[in-house]
Amino acid sequence: MIPIKTAGEIEALRRSAALLVRTFRAVERAIRPGTATGELDAIAEQTIRQGGGSPAFKGYNGYPATVCVSIDEQVVHGIPGSRVIREGEIVSLDIGVNLEGFFSDAAKSYAIGEVSPEKKRLIEATRAALTDGIRECRPANRLSDISHAIQRSAERAGFSVVRELVGHGIGRAMHEEPQVPNFGAAHRGPRLQAGMVFAIEPMINIGSEKVRILEDGWTVVTEDGAPSAHFEHTVLITQDRPEILTAGMDGTFQEH
Ligand code: MF3
Ligand code: CO
Numbered sequence: 001m002i003p004i005k006t007a008g009e010i011e012a013l014r015r016s017a018a019l020l021v022r023t024f025r026a027v028e029r030a031i032r033p034g035t036a037t038g039e040l041d042a043i044a045e046q047t048i049r050q051g052g053g054s055p056a057f058k059g060y061n062g063y064p065a066t067v068c069v070s071i072d073e074q075v076v077h078g079i080p081g082s083r084v085i086r087e088g089e090i091v092s093l094d095i096g097v098n099l100e101g102f103f104s105d106a107a108k109s110y111a112i113g114e115v116s117p118e119k120k121r122l123i124e125a126t127r128a129a130l131t132d133g134i135r136e137c138r139p140a141n142r143l144s145d146i147s148h149a150i151q152r153s154a155e156r157a158g159f160s161v162v163r164e165l166v167g168h169g170i171g172r173a174m175h176e177e178p179q180v181p182n183f184g185a186a187h188r189g190p191r192l193q194a195g196m197v198f199a200i201e202p203m204i205n206i207g208s209e210k211v212r213i214l215e216d217g218w219t220v221v222t223e224d225g226a227p228s229a230h231f232e233h234t235v236l237i238t239q240d241r242p243e244i245l246t247a248g249m250d251g252t253f254q255e256h
Helices: 007-028 037-050 117-135 143-156
Strands: 067-071 074-076 090-099 102-111 167-169 176-180 197-200 203-205 211-213 220-222 228-230 233-236
Touching: 007 037, 007 090, 007 102, 007 233, 037 067, 037 090, 074 090, 074 203, 074 228, 090 117, 090 228, 102 117, 102 228, 102 233, 117 143, 117 197, 117 203, 117 228, 117 233, 143 176, 143 197, 176 197
Parallel strands: none
Antiparallel strands: 067 074, 067 090, 074 220, 090 102, 167 176, 167 197, 197 233, 203 228, 211 220
């Protein structure tokens, strides 16, 4: 069963997402060459706790940090620490907030200073793939219309879609039904209904779609070592346009 949120639950999710947006803005101010990934993690944790929330990822299946920081060929779930960010890298941040039992989840890839034209194209294509998926979030569509739109968007841009990790329902838990793959045929699966909330999160690679996990047991990297990007929003389906609960993550209010 895919939970349909009540008006009260939606209000609580909006508050959780607002704290997550604030957290991204705080962390963003420190993303530059010379910053250690562990510093970003500390800023995020402090912002979340000061806002009355707790980091949703910390302790989840034993994950040790607030933020997942994944650089270049790292796809997702990179563990922050002493590694220092360098010019030319793609740095992907994934953060989850639990505010009063309500979860929000978002991710964004950043170009650090001047990056190669190919990396720039990858970042923009991944952002666009998420936007194209979100556009399908309306009643009467089926779940896999989201998946299909993401895959089509990314592959038309000449990139590949990671298969092993998927988006998810979200609300009173970080992971609720359904799984939201980033690939597949259109018009399959349950019909979308107002009140459903999904974390949609394409992971897109320049080279092969294949990934593996590093010896730390967490970091997902591309098998061929080519760069990857990741964007994620928590999205509410309404009677008309989808409401991106985590919009405004970069302070511009029109991320998508
Ligand atoms: N956005 C990811 C997800 O929804 C983040 C989970 S990372 C973990 O699954 F550290 F919490 F596992
Ligand atoms: Co997620």
